[in-house]
Amino acid sequence: MCKLKLGSPLYINTLPLLFYFPQNNPYFEIIFEVPKKLNQSLAKGEIHGSLSSSVFYAKNFRKYLILPDISISAVGEVKSVILYHRVPLEKLDNKKIGITPETESSFNLLRILLEEFIGVKPKYMELSKNWGNLKKEEKKELSGYLAIGDEALIFQFNNQNTNKTGLITDLAELWLRYTHLPFVFALFIVRKDIAKKYEKELKEFCSNLYYARAQAFSNLKEIAKKSHLNLPKEFLFNYLTHLEYDFSGLKQRAFITFCEYLLKMGLIKELPKLKFLEIL
Numbered sequence: 461m462c463k464l465k466l467g468s469p470l471y472i473n474t475l476p477l478l479f480y481f482p483q484n485n486p487y488f489e490i491i492f493e494v495p496k497k498l499n500q501s502l503a504k505g506e507i508h509g510s511l512s513s514s515v516f517y518a519k520n521f522r523k524y525l526i527l528p529d530i531s532i533s534a535v536g537e538v539k540s541v542i543l544y545h546r547v548p549l550e551k552l553d554n555k556k557i558g559i560t561p562e563t564e565s566s567f568n569l570l571r572i573l574l575e576e577f578i579g580v581k582p583k584y585m586e587l588s589k590n591w592g593n594l595k596k597e598e599k600k601e602l603s604g605y606l607a608i609g610d611e612a613l614i615f616q617f618n619n620q621n622t623n624k625t626g627l628i629t630d631l632a633e634l635w636l637r638y639t640h641l642p643f644v645f646a647l648f649i650v651r652k653d654i655a656k657k658y659e660k661e662l663k664e665f666c667s668n669l670y671y672a673r674a675q676a677f678s679n680l681k682e683i684a685k686k687s688h689l690n691l692p693k694e695f696l697f698n699y700l701t702h703l704e705y706d707f708s709g710l711k712q713r714a715f716i717t718f719c720e721y722l723l724k725m726g727l728i729k730e731l732p733k734l735k736f737l738e739i740l
Contacts, residue, residue, distance in 0.1 A: 464488035464654075464661045467498040467510030469646075471609040472687050472696060473532055473540055473703055474511060476676040479683045482668055487661040494562040494609075495646070502651070508658065509650030513565040517647050518719045521732035525655055527648040527666055528736050530673075531707040533714070535642040538632035539699050540612045541566045544591075544619075545604035545627050553580035555603035558587050558594070563608045565645050569631050570606055572721045577638045591615075610689055613699060617691050641714035647707065655737060666739045673705055 463486075468474050470492035478490070491498075491507055499516040501507045509524075511532070517524055545552065552574065559567050567584070574580050582604070587594070591605050607615050619628055632643045648669075650662060676683060684697035704711075712734060722728040 464509075464658050464665065465491055465507040466650075466665065467491045467493060467501060467507045467512070469493070469495050469498065469511065469609065471540070472613070472689055472699070473609065475683050475687060476680065476700060476703070476705060477511070477530070477669060477673055479686075480672040480675040480679075485664075485668070488665055496562055496564050499564055502649075505651070508654050509648065511646050511648045513563075514644045514647050514715060514718070515565040515568045515722065515727075517649050518722060518728050518732045521735065523652055524649040525652055525735050525737040526707070527650065527669070528739060529707050530648040530669065531644050531705060531711055532646040533642050533644040533704050533707075533711050534632040534702055535704065536633050536636045537630050537702055538643070538645075539616055539630065539702055540610070541569070541608050541631045541645065542612045542615060543570060543604055543606055543629045543631060544615055545629065547603055548627065549574065549578050549629060550580065552578075552582045552603060555582050556585055556601055557582045557604040557606065558585050558591070558602045559606045560590055560608055560611065561587055562590070562611075563606065566606060566608050566631060568722060568727055569635065569643065569718070571725065571727070572718070573631060573634050573638070575725065576721060577634070613689065613691060613696075617695055639714070639717060641717055642704070642711055644707070644711050644715040644718065650737060662737060663739050666737075
């Protein structure tokens with residue numbers, strides 16, 4: 461039987477799950493990619509499971525199972541999912557907003573925040589490259605840009621430490637303001653059709669993942685110090701303390717609330733049910 465192939469974004473926010481995760485396991489391998497591409501690989505059957513966009517599960521819940529009590533979420537400020545904008549949110553109606561090619565959940569969250577809560581409808585431009593790779597003229601055409609992951613952290617840091625005039629809105633913070641709930645950005649999901657075949661491997665994977673997460677929480681400064689991002693370690697440590705990695709009852713309710721808005725806006729066809737992988 462071939463190895464279990466599982467995907468994960470290669471962002472600093474996944475390090476508390478993976479920093480202490482055992483390497484070179486004979487039963488499974490981890491494939492690193494940006495969230496949108498991981499979703500595509502999962503849909504094509506190229507990988508067996510992934511730490512995947514929460515909206516991907518919402519759209520395809522009948523085909524997947526959730527690994528119990530694992531998410532990437534935030535209660536309020538998250539720092540790594542931001543809208544950079546030149547004018548106040550209320551003035552973004554009919555204005556062009558660039559969307560990073562890496563995202564799926566965050567784009568849908570942005571739509572809910574702007575259209576349902578703020579009451580504006582911009583023109584969304586789904587880009588093929590990130591902000592740093594855009595030409596000056598392309599940047600000038602945009603009134604806003606949605607950044608996620610490490611790119612968003614670099615935006616945050618540069619904005620704090622330069623005289624830039626742009627505004628930054630933290631999407632999870634805005635979501636909390638309107639809903640009084642956390643936001644769930646990602647869930648670890650596996651394909652239903654392989655759950656029985658890889659039962660032993662999945663149980664071992666979950667056991668390793670839970671242990672790695674527990675160890676990470678007492679060593680976040682060490683993780684920040686050894687991260688790949690060229691930003692001050694205190695800034696990165698502060699960022700990691702804003703993230704949460706469980707999928708408790710409150711997080712489940714927050715996810716379903718997000719899905720209710722997706723359904724209202726016609727972005728999903730039905731309200732998903734939460735189906736968990738049995739690991740006992």
